[in-house]
Amino acid sequence: MNLYELHSNPTALIKADKIPAKLLMTEVFPARTKLMHETGEIDNNDTKEMMGMMTRNKDVENYLLNDAEHVEDLLLFYARNVIGGRWKEAEKHGLHFTYAGDIYDYAKQVIKGRWPEKEDIISKNWEYAYYYATNIIRDRWDGKYAKQAEDAISKDTRSAVAYAIYIDERWDEETETNILNAWGNDKAEYITHFDIKFEDANKF
Numbered sequence: 001m002n003l004y005e006l007h008s009n010p011t012a013l014i015k016a017d018k019i020p021a022k023l024l025m026t027e028v029f030p031a032r033t034k035l036m037h038e039t040g041e042i043d044n045n046d047t048k049e050m051m052g053m054m055t056r057n058k059d060v061e062n063y064l065l066n067d068a069e070h071v072e073d074l075l076l077f078y079a080r081n082v083i084g085g086r087w088k089e090a091e092k093h094g095l096h097f098t099y100a101g102d103i104y105d106y107a108k109q110v111i112k113g114r115w116p117e118k119e120d121i122i123s124k125n126w127e128y129a130y131y132y133a134t135n136i137i138r139d140r141w142d143g144k145y146a147k148q149a150e151d152a153i154s155k156d157t158r159s160a161v162a163y164a165i166y167i168d169e170r171w172d173e174e175t176e177t178n179i180l181n182a183w184g185n186d187k188a189e190y191i192t193h194f195d196i197k198f199e200d201a202n203k204f
Contacts, residue, residue, distance in 0.1 A: 104122060
C-alpha cells in the first residue's frame with residue numbers, strides 16, 4: 001500500500017494499517033500539513049480523529065512539542081482528549097501558547113480556570129481580555145495585569161461597553177467620552193444601563 005496516497009485521508013490510513021505513532025507524526029502529519037497549505041482543502045478534523053484513537057505516546061508528544069509548528073489547536077485537543085487534563089510540558093514550552101486566542105481556548109477548555117502565567121499576554125488583547133474576564137474570571141479583572149487588561153478593553157467601544165455593563169461600573173472620564181462620542185447601539189446601551197441623562201450625553 002502506498003502510504004503517501006492516503007495522506008489526504010489519514011484517518012483511513014491509521015485504521016487500515018495501524019501504523020506506529022512515530023511514523024504517523026514524522027511522515028503523515030507533515031505531509032498532511034503540506035497538502036493543507038498547498039490546497040487549503042484539509043483541516044485538522046482528520047488529525048483530531050486520529051488522536052482520539054490514541055493513548056499517550058512519547059513519539060507523538062515529542063513531535064507536537066518540538067517538531068511541529070502552529071499546532072496549538074492540536075496541543076489543546078491532545079491535552080483535553082488524550083491526556084484528559086493539563087499538559088504541563090506543553091504549557092511551559094517557549095514556542096507554544098504565545099497568542100491570546102490560544103491561551104484563552106486552553107484556559108477555558110483544559111484548565112477550566114485562570115492561567116496566571118499567561119495573563120500578561122492575554123491582558124494585552126482587548127478581545128480576549130474581555131472574554132477572559134467574562135468567561136474565565138467571571139468577574140472584573142484583578143491582580144497584576146488588571147490595569148493592562150482594562151486599558152486594552154477600553155480601546156474597543158463594543159468591548160468597553162459590554163465590560164462596563166458586566167461589572168456594572170462606569171468607565172473613567174476619557175473612556176466614557178470616547179463611548180459617548182461613538183455612534184450606534186453600543187453608546188445607547190451604555191447610556192441606558194447607567195441611566196445617563198439625555199442632556200449629559202448630549203454634551204459629548
